[in-house]
Amino acid sequence: MNHPVKIREIPYNYTSFSDREIVIRFLGLEMWDALETLRSKRKTGRSARMLFEILGDLWIVSRNPFLQDDLLNHPKRLDALLDTMTRRIQLIVDRAKGNPLVFRLVEKLREAVARFAAWFPQREALRRQARHAFARVTRPDNIDFTPMARVAHITDATDWRVECPAMVLK
Numbered sequence: 001m002n003h004p005v006k007i008r009e010i011p012y013n014y015t016s017f018s019d020r021e022i023v024i025r026f027l028g029l030e031m032w033d034a035l036e037t038l039r040s041k042r043k044t045g046r047s048a049r050m051l052f053e054i055l056g057d058l059w060i061v062s063r064n065p066f067l068q069d070d071l072l073n074h075p076k077r078l079d080a081l082l083d084t085m086t087r088r089i090q091l092i093v094d095r096a097k098g099n100p101l102v103f104r105l106v107e108k109l110r111e112a113v114a115r116f117a118a119w120f121p122q123r124e125a126l127r128r129q130a131r132h133a134f135a136r137v138t139r140p141d142n143i144d145f146t147p148m149a150r151v152a153h154i155t156d157a158t159d160w161r162v163e164c165p166a167m168v169l170k
Helices: 019-027 029-039 046-063 065-073 075-094 100-134 147-152
Strands: none
Touching: 019 029, 019 046, 019 100, 029 046, 029 100, 046 065, 046 075, 046 100, 065 075, 065 100, 065 147, 075 100
């Protein structure tokens, strides 16, 4: 019996981006093709749900400067999120039954989570550098990293607002 494919399997995806586009953004086109191949072999869908939960977490945080700042300001929350992602990945591996396609997918997923984790210290370093550089030409209160300022200055008029400025200079 064929089951209809859900339009959305990635949680928190209330955007114009399809699940396909999100998978490609984080894992690459090859991994979308791998997922399509694995989709026909699903038994319970548990591993797929865990994969999509991880991608949903990556997606929502990458799009939401309020969540980004919360995780920057509360390292224990970031550590808990990364720990949850790591545990889910291990559960996918445990359920893989030696499938090399699943292992390749997991490799790409681990890379995506590592890039995500590395983004936070990189963002802090960028903010320090920007403060230092712009302090030479403007007052400190004109350099704004707050989520509210960043969201208010997204210039895309569509609901695709995927990229958000790192800061706002007033």
